Amino acid sequence: MIDRFGRPLEDLRITLTHVCNFECFFCHMEGEEGDNYILSKEDILLVAKVAKNFDINSVKLTGGEPTLRRDLVEIVRGLKQLGYRDVSMTTNGFLLKDLAYKLKLAGLDRINVSLHAISRETFKKITGVDAFDRVIEGIKSAIDVGLVPVKLNFVVNRRNREEVFKFIELSQNLGVNEIHLIELHPVGLGKLAFKEHDDLREIEEYIEKISIKKQIRKKHFRPRYVLPSGLIVEVIKPYANPIFCAGCNRIRLSVDGKLKTCLYREDNVIDILDILKGEYSEDVKEELLGRAFMIAIAIREPNFKYKI
Numbered sequence: 001m002i003d004r005f006g007r008p009l010e011d012l013r014i015t016l017t018h019v020c021n022f023e024c025f026f027c028h029m030e031g032e033e034g035d036n037y038i039l040s041k042e043d044i045l046l047v048a049k050v051a052k053n054f055d056i057n058s059v060k061l062t063g064g065e066p067t068l069r070r071d072l073v074e075i076v077r078g079l080k081q082l083g084y085r086d087v088s089m090t091t092n093g094f095l096l097k098d099l100a101y102k103l104k105l106a107g108l109d110r111i112n113v114s115l116h117a118i119s120r121e122t123f124k125k126i127t128g129v130d131a132f133d134r135v136i137e138g139i140k141s142a143i144d145v146g147l148v149p150v151k152l153n154f155v156v157n158r159r160n161r162e163e164v165f166k167f168i169e170l171s172q173n174l175g176v177n178e179i180h181l182i183e184l185h186p187v188g189l190g191k192l193a194f195k196e197h198d199d200l201r202e203i204e205e206y207i208e209k210i211s212i213k214k215q216i217r218k219k220h221f222r223p224r225y226v227l228p229s230g231l232i233v234e235v236i237k238p239y240a241n242p243i244f245c246a247g248c249n250r251i252r253l254s255v256d257g258k259l260k261t262c263l264y265r266e267d268n269v270i271d272i273l274d275i276l277k278g279e280y281s282e283d284v285k286e287e288l289l290g291r292a293f294m295i296a297i298a299i300r301e302p303n304f305k306y307k308i
């Protein structure tokens with residue numbers, strides 16, 4: 001389905017929980033407020049089933065920390081049974097070593113692991129947890145079981161800026177396929193932490209110089225640079241970026257049962273909790289959820305627009 005701004009809706013981003021075992025100082029919590037999760041596995045799969053009717057074919061699982069949901073493997077299996085072509089997850093990697101194989105068997109297609117440091121010290125300064133080695137083990141397991149492409153997320157800020165190029169080296173040595181160099185967004189704790197925001201311009205210019213190929217991705221028109229080693233470096237700069245929003249192809253399902261049309265907005269949402277928790281038959285729920293999707297598509301708009 002195409003929205004009023006000509007943007008196709010192709011991707012469902014699901015927040016599975018607000019609980020997390022890390023305390024990243026910039027955490028945006030997907031732009032959501034509130035505590036724990038309310039939606040059951042059945043609720044989530046029903047919304048995903050309806051989304052599929054709107055030709056949405058990819059799902060991203062996120063949070064909070066999605067691996068803290070005990071029913072994660074069953075949710076992944078359910079999404080694949082619904083026929084989703086691309087089911088992926090973004091995780092802090094702490095529990096990945098033991099979960100990677102189970103997730104692969106359940107049908108998870110690929111994985112993004114957040115790693116914002118190349119040393120134990122910086123890792124702790126950013127996440128509040130001394131878990132650098134453990135996350136590296138998780139990344140190795142993801143590669144071993146073939147959750148490819150394995151991508152690493154690195155949110156650039158004043159605490160880790162000096163480590164960016166060593167991070168590229170580390171990623172090459174680990175054998176991951178891609179990395180995301182991400183600008184800190186002023187959302188959630190990111191608003192308070194914005195004083196530690198760092199501009200990615202110079203870093204991107206340097207990466208472009210040493211790359212052998214530049215590509216522009218359909219999703220958010222994100223620039224990607226292929227390095228001589230084959231590592232892909234994607235630069236994610238959403239803030240005040242109308243080009244990024246022009247390529248936005250996603251809708252979000254929040255933990256408290258809202259269809260959220262934008263990371264930055266709490267007002268442009270459709271509350272579907274009453275439908276999910278109501279005493280309706282499954283058919284009626286599907287019908288009502290379908291209408292909710294139609295409304296969400298109608299009100300969806302780029303957060304940053306071109307000014308003419």
Ligand SMILES: Nc1nc2c(ncn2[C@@H]2O[C@H](COP(=O)(O)OP(=O)(O)OP(=O)(O)O)[C@@H](O)[C@H]2O)c(=O)[nH]1
Nearest residue numbers: 060062088090112153180182185236238248250263
């Ligand atoms: N502003 C904004 N930021 C986004 C959006 N989607 C993802 N991001 C940011 O992009 C970064 C990477 O997010 P991930 O969940 O790892 O990856 P993804 O965006 O699903 O991309 P792929 O896995 O490569 O398809 C995070 O910092 C997100 O906050 C979006 O629609 N708007």
Ligand SMILES: C[S@@+](CC[C@H](N)C(=O)[O-])C[C@H]1O[C@@H](n2cnc3c(N)ncnc32)[C@H](O)[C@@H]1O
Nearest residue numbers: 026027028063064065091092114153184185190
């Ligand atoms: C909210 S986290 C949830 C998934 C998981 N807990 C993790 O950290 O990977 C999703 C992604 O957003 C990134 N992120 C969190 N806060 C951010 C911010 N203020 N600006 C940019 N990216 C942010 C995280 O680093 C992570 O890569």
Ligand code: SF4
Nearest residue numbers: 020022024027064092
């Ligand atoms: S960014 Fe992810 S790992 Fe860090 S606190 Fe937020 S949810 Fe937890």
Ligand code: SF4
Nearest residue numbers: 245248262263302303
């Ligand atoms: S409209 Fe822009 S800021 Fe909002 S979710 Fe989409 S890309 Fe992100």
